[in-house]
Structure formats: C-alpha cells, structure tokens
Amino acid sequence: MDNPHDSNSSQTRPEEQNDDPPADTLKMKETQGLHETTPDHHLRRRKRALWLLLLYLPVLILPWIFTCIMMFRPIMKPSYINQSGGYSMTDIHVMRRWNTATDILHNIASILAVPIVSALLAYGAVIYTQRRKASQDLNIRQMFALADRGWTDIPTLWFALRKPSQEQSSRYLGYGALLILLAAIQPPLRQLLVQDETMTVITCDDQPVATSNDDPTCDTLDLQTKVVGYDPEPQVLEMCPQNIVIQRTRNKIIDVRRLDVQPHLWRQVHEDDNYPVEDQLMNSFQFYYGGKFSPDEDYEKRRYFISSLRNGTTTGVLREHAIRMDTDVKCTIDNNFPDHCAGDRPFITNFTSPALEVAVCGEGTYDRFPWKNTRDKQEIKERLWMRTKVNVDTVRQHETVNMNLREPPPKSDPFTSEASLDPFWTYKLQTPGPLLSAALALFGNGTLLHTAREASKDQQQQTALHICHHSIIPFMLYNRDSDLSHDLLTHQCANVDTDKEYVKYLLLPGLVGGFMQMLHSPAAAEQLLELTAFFASEALLMTTAEVSLSESRKIYTSEGSTILKPEKSIPGLIVISFLICLQVAGLLVLARFIYSAPSWTLMFDAKALARIGAQLHDQGKDLDDVSVSPSPPDRPWTTSKLGLFGQQKKLETPEEKGQTVDRGSKDATVPSVVTAG
Numbered sequence: 001m002d003n004p005h006d007s008n009s010s011q012t013r014p015e016e017q018n019d020d021p022p023a024d025t026l027k028m029k030e031t032q033g034l035h036e037t038t039p040d041h042h043l044r045r046r047k048r049a050l051w052l053l054l055l056y057l058p059v060l061i062l063p064w065i066f067t068c069i070m071m072f073r074p075i076m077k078p079s080y081i082n083q084s085g086g087y088s089m090t091d092i093h094v095m096r097r098w099n100t101a102t103d104i105l106h107n108i109a110s111i112l113a114v115p116i117v118s119a120l121l122a123y124g125a126v127i128y129t130q131r132r133k134a135s136q137d138l139n140i141r142q143m144f145a146l147a148d149r150g151w152t153d154i155p156t157l158w159f160a161l162r163k164p165s166q167e168q169s170s171r172y173l174g175y176g177a178l179l180i181l182l183a184a185i186q187p188p189l190r191q192l193l194v195q196d197e198t199m200t201v202i203t204c205d206d207q208p209v210a211t212s213n214d215d216p217t218c219d220t221l222d223l224q225t226k227v228v229g230y231d232p233e234p235q236v237l238e239m240c241p242q243n244i245v246i247q248r249t250r251n252k253i254i255d256v257r258r259l260d261v262q263p264h265l266w267r268q269v270h271e272d273d274n275y276p277v278e279d280q281l282m283n284s285f286q287f288y289y290g291g292k293f294s295p296d297e298d299y300e301k302r303r304y305f306i307s308s309l310r311n312g313t314t315t316g317v318l319r320e321h322a323i324r325m326d327t328d329v330k331c332t333i334d335n336n337f338p339d340h341c342a343g344d345r346p347f348i349t350n351f352t353s354p355a356l357e358v359a360v361c362g363e364g365t366y367d368r369f370p371w372k373n374t375r376d377k378q379e380i381k382e383r384l385w386m387r388t389k390v391n392v393d394t395v396r397q398h399e400t401v402n403m404n405l406r407e408p409p410p411k412s413d414p415f416t417s418e419a420s421l422d423p424f425w426t427y428k429l430q431t432p433g434p435l436l437s438a439a440l441a442l443f444g445n446g447t448l449l450h451t452a453r454e455a456s457k458d459q460q461q462q463t464a465l466h467i468c469h470h471s472i473i474p475f476m477l478y479n480r481d482s483d484l485s486h487d488l489l490t491h492q493c494a495n496v497d498t499d500k501e502y503v504k505y506l507l508l509p510g511l512v513g514g515f516m517q518m519l520h521s522p523a524a525a526e527q528l529l530e531l532t533a534f535f536a537s538e539a540l541l542m543t544t545a546e547v548s549l550s551e552s553r554k555i556y557t558s559e560g561s562t563i564l565k566p567e568k569s570i571p572g573l574i575v576i577s578f579l580i581c582l583q584v585a586g587l588l589v590l591a592r593f594i595y596s597a598p599s600w601t602l603m604f605d606a607k608a609l610a611r612i613g614a615q616l617h618d619q620g621k622d623l624d625d626v627s628v629s630p631s632p633p634d635r636p637w638t639t640s641k642l643g644l645f646g647q648q649k650k651l652e653t654p655e656e657k658g659q660t661v662d663r664g665s666k667d668a669t670v671p672s673v674v675t676a677g
Contacts, residue, residue, distance in 0.1 A: 063105035085207030088215030110187035151176030193572030206558035230552040232544035248539035249441040268303035317560030331522035382435035438532035464507040468493035488514030
C-alpha cells in the first residue's frame with residue numbers, strides 16, 4: 001500500500017503498476033453518492049487545529065504573565081507604594097479592573113483547557129492511525145481507544161495500565177493522558193499556590209498635603225485624613241524646661257504600680273513573638289520585668305521604648321516619622337568611686353549621718369540638652385555613680401547607660417526635610433539626658449534624699465513625718481511585694497511618732513537606707529533606673545508636644561484604598577510557570593505532529609467510524625470479533641492484529657465505469673483498514 005507522506009506520487013503512478021489489494025487489506029465499497037456526501041475523505045491538512053491552538057495559547061499564557069507582573073507591581077505602574085499620593089481613584093479602579101480581567105481570563109482558560117486539548121489530541125489521533133512508516137504497529141483495540149478519546153476516560157486508562165496484554169494502550173494514548181493531566185491540574189494548583197491578597201494603597205485623597213495629581217477624583221479638602229497625635233520637632237525639645245520634666249518624672253515614680261497601663265509604652269517586637277497585640281499586660285511593666293519584684297533572680301527582660309504617640313496608634317497607609325527613645329542601663333559594682341565627678345557641671349549630692357553615708361555623682365552637664373539638632377539616629381552614653389556606706393561596709397555601684405534615640409530612617413539613611421532645623425532661644429535650665437534626668441528625679445531637689453539631707457538635727461522627726469505622710473518615697477507602691485526594702489520603709493514610717501530619742505535619731509537614715517536598699521543589687525538598680533529614665537523621656541516628649549502644638553509636627557492617619565492583588569509566592573511562580581511551559585511545549589509538539597502529514601478525515605466522528613465498520617463488515621467480521629483476520633493457531637490474535645489506515649487508488653469495476661468520483665483531486669483516495677494477521 002502507499003505511504004501517506006507520498007500521496008502525490010501514489011496518485012500519478014501508472015494504473016498498470018497497481019496490483020490487486022493484498023488479502024489483509026480490503027477496499028471499502030463506495031458509491032458515487034457516498035463520495036458526494038463525504039468530501040472530507042480527500043487527503044489534506046486542515047486548519048481547525050491551528051485555529052484552536054491560536055485561541056487557547058493566548059488565553060493560557062497572557063493571564064499568567066499579568067499575574068506574575070501584578071505580584072510585584074500594577075500593570076503600567078511602577079509600584080503599589082506611592083507615598084507622594086500620585087495615584088488617583090481612577091488609577092485604583094484600573095488596578096481593580098486588571099485583577100478582575102486576569103481572573104476572568106484564568107477562568108476561561110480553566111474551562112477551555114481540557115476540551116481544547118482533547119480536541120487537538122483527537123485531530124492528532126487521525127494522523128497517528130495513518131500508516132506513515134513500515135515499522136508502525138497499531139491494533140484495532142488501540143485504534144478504538146484513541147477514537148473513544150481514552151485520554152479523558154479514567155476506566156480506559158486504568159484498563160490500559162492494568163492489562164497491557166490486551167494491547168489497548170499506545171504511546172499516543174499516554175502522551176494524550178499526560179497533556180490532559182497538565183491541563184487539568186494547572187488551574188487548581190495555581191489557585192492553591194497563588195492566592196489573592198488584600199493590599200491597601202495610598203491615593204491622592206489620603207495625602208494630607210497638596211499633590212500634583214489633577215485628576216477630578218482627587219479630594220483637595222483632606223476629608224479622609226485626621227490627626228492622631230503630635231510629634232515634637234528636635235529644635236523644640238531643646239526648649240523644654242528641666243523643672244517641668246523632673247517634676248512630672250518624680251510624680252510618676254512615686255505613684256507607679258507594676259500593673260499600671262502605660263499609654264506611651266511600646267513593645268520592641270521580635271519575629272518569634274506570639275503575644276496578642278490587644279493584650280493590655282504588654283502595656284505594663286509587669287510584662288517586661290516579670291511578676292514578683294526579685295532583683296536577684298534571673299528573669300527575662302523584654303525591651304520597650306517610649307513615643308509621644310499612644311500605644312497602638314496607626315497611621316494607616318501613610319508613612320509618618322515620630323521620635324522614639326529607649327534606654328538600656330547596665331550596672332556593675334566598682335570600688336573606685338571617683339574623687340572628682342567628671343563633667344562641666346556634674347550632678348553631685350549626698351547624705352551623711354553617723355549611721356549612713358550616701359554619695360551620688362552624675363557625670364556630664366545636668367543643665368544642658370545632649371541631643372544634636374537633627375532627625376537622624378543618635379546614641380549618647382551617660383554615667384552615674386552611687387555609693388552607700390553603712391557603718392564600715394561600703395557598697396559602690398557603677399552604672400553606665402547607653403541611651404538610644406531611634407527613629408526611622410536608619411543612621412545610614414539621614415532623614416531629609418525642607419523644614420528649618422535652626423535652634424531657637426532657650427530659657428531656664430535645659431533637660432539633660434535620660435539617666436541624668438532620672439538621677440535628678442531620684443536624688444535632686446524635693447526628693448527623699450534631698451529632704452533628709454536638708455533637715456536639721458531637731459527637725460528629723462518632723463521631716464520623717466513629712467516624708468511618710470506625703471508619700472514622697474519613690475517606687476513605694478511599685479516595690480510593695482519586695483521583702484527587705486519595703487519592710488524597712490514600712491517599719492520606719494510606723495515608728496515615726498515615737499518618743500524615743502535613739503529612734504528619732506535613726507528615722508531619716510532608716511528611710512534613706514530603706515530607699516537605697518531598692519538599689520542594692522545591679523539588677524535592681526538597672527530596673528528602677530530604666531523605669532525612671534522611661535518616665536523622664538515620656539515627660540520630655542509629652543511636655544514638648546502638648547505645650548508647643550504649633551511647633552510640633554502633626555501625625556496623620558488615613559485608611560487608604562483596598563485592592564486585590566496576587567500574593568507574591570516564589571514557589572508558586574516557579575511551579576506554575578514550569579507547568580505552563582511544559583503544557584505549551586507539549587501542545588506545540590502535538591501541532592507539529594498534526595501538520596506533519598495530510599489526513600483523510602478531521603477526527604474519528606460517527607461517519608469515520610461507520611466507514612471503518614463497513615470495511616470490517618466487508619471482511620465478514622464483527623466489531624466485537626476478537627479475530628478480524630485469520631490467525632495461525634499458534635499465534636494469538638491479541639499480539640498480531642493491526643488497525644492502521646493506508647490509502648490506495650480506487651479501482652474501477654466495469655459497473656462503475658463512467659462514474660466520476662473525484663471532487664478536487666486527480667485521483668480519489670479511499671482509506672482502508674489494514675488488518676494483517
């Protein structure tokens with residue numbers, strides 16, 4: 001029989017060279033009327049497969065390209081983040097429409113995937129069943145499995161895998177099943193690995209300042225923004241008077257309790273934190289320093305910082321900058337208390353009695369603002385010495401504090417602003433650093449130590465009554481669960497009305513000693529000094545922000561506009577891109593195979609199968625007959641039958657002479673089933 005790749009030569013071959021068809025190839029009987037109603041049986045390349053491929057590939061590829069782009073930025077926009085408020089509501093609607101259109105295209109591709117791939121495989125099945133080379137081997141069962149589109153039928157695939165001896169499986173069936181599998185699993189995998197996420201975008205309506213966007217949807221009245229707080233400017237902090245800051249700090253450390261909610265206390269969040277944000281315990285010092293006050297026990301110290309904004313304040317989509325301060329105190333025991341306190345104007349105080357001696361030295365300058373007039377990150381170091389001597393036992397403690405003023409941007413990226421940073425005139429005393437401010441609040445004018453030192457010998461009992469009745473002992477309420485210091489202070493205040501002279505003589509040293517007992521260990525001193533520095537920083541920021549509203553910067557908040565975008569997933573991007581590339585490559589290989597040779601029919605439809613049945617009937621065989629052609633007894637049919645289609649020139653019988661069967665070709669070709677035994 002002739003090869004379909006050489007159909008022209010077979011049609012021009014001299015008729016006298018044609019032999020009778022072999023015994024295993026039977027020509028279908030066709031009448032003129034049959035040829036008139038089935039013009040598709042002429043060998044030609046059909047364009048329907050190409051049109052289907054051109055329809056499906058853009059729907060498959062383009063939405064995924066758009067999805068990959070929208071993972072990182074909007075279509076035709078540089079970024080989702082535009083802090084200048086350059087996006088209008090028109091731009092937001094365009095972003096939403098792009099996402100909606102991409103989802104629609106994905107859904108269309110999901111619906112069309114299996115039907116179109118199956119149709120293309122059906123077109124290729126016709127080429128696969130045509131004899132293209134002598135070594136081809138295809139039986140009737142394999143042919144009918146392809147005609148039934150077995151690549152979409154699970155029982156057929158299962159039967160082909162479980163019983164390969166029946167020879168129902170073929171390489172084309174496996175190839176088709178693989179393409180169908182790729183087309184079927186890609187949409188659900190994409191939905192699983194690449195999901196949509198909500199993103200809030202800033203628009204011109206959210207920007208509190210004027211923008212250059214002249215879109216009519218932009219609001220010029222700033223109706224969507226509101227002020228949530230005030231942040232003091234660096235030059236204004238320098239003007240804050242020391243006396244107000246120290247007085248506020250002193251009041252705080254006298255009244256503070258461990259479980260009090262601190263509205264301006266912010267937690268330093270770590271990646272491994274799993275605490276709920278709304279837990280109010282995190283807004284108290286109980287969370288950061290443990291339960292019962294035990295300075296010597298090894299507790300985990302969590303970090304926190306202070307800001308003029310209330311804890312939990314959010315600016316929405318706006319990026320605002322505010323000053324934050326956090327103090328880290330490290331205490332060590334040092335026996336070398338300085339004879340001379342270093343600094344231009346150091347803070348020096350003491351308390352001396354026959355029973356107790358206390359000395360305090362704060363190095364530096366206690367009436368000078370230590371910060372530079374800049375918004376960049378700054379770090380300062382302060383040093384405080386304390387010495388307590390009881391009888392002949394002397395305890396000297398050396399505290400070194402690293403004070404970090406942290407505010408975005410980082411040190412390597414200076415904060416740029418057109419606002420003037422020129423310093424203004426100052427009055428009275430400036431506020432020193434947090435540690436010196438803490439020392440002034442603990443040991444300065446009006447404190448327990450200062451009041452006891454200034455009392456004369458005959459005023460000691462009256463001074464002790466004033467200290468106990470007016471509750472000027474720092475951390476008395478905070479430290480009530482402690483054993484030694486709280487018991488000492490309680491005992492002294494209980495005996496303040498005594499008439500015994502030797503008790504009166506020890507009242508003030510006992511009160512001062514009970515207070516200094518709170519600082520008896522490095523751990524206890526670190527904790528109380530950090531708390532005092534926290535309240536000093538809070539007083540500095542809040543006093544400046546409240547008193548100088550016109551000189552403080554407003555902090556705005558705005559909700560922004562919400563859009564849906566594909567979630568950025570690198571694993572999903574890699575997996576889905578690989579599957580789509582694999583599917584596209586498989587379809588291109590299939591298209592090349594479909595157009596590698598002309599076909600006698602478009603697909604195995606009812607007419608094509610009817611023609612096959614007619615040939616088998618002419619052979620005297622049934623479709624259900626397991627033996628289409630005679631087979632030797634010693635060779636089973638299941639390993640020898642063929643179901644390939646060849647072509648031969650139609651032989652005219654005397655009864656058919658004069659009939660014309662050609663419609664568009666020189667020689668009509670008739671498919672015949674090859675059933676070799």
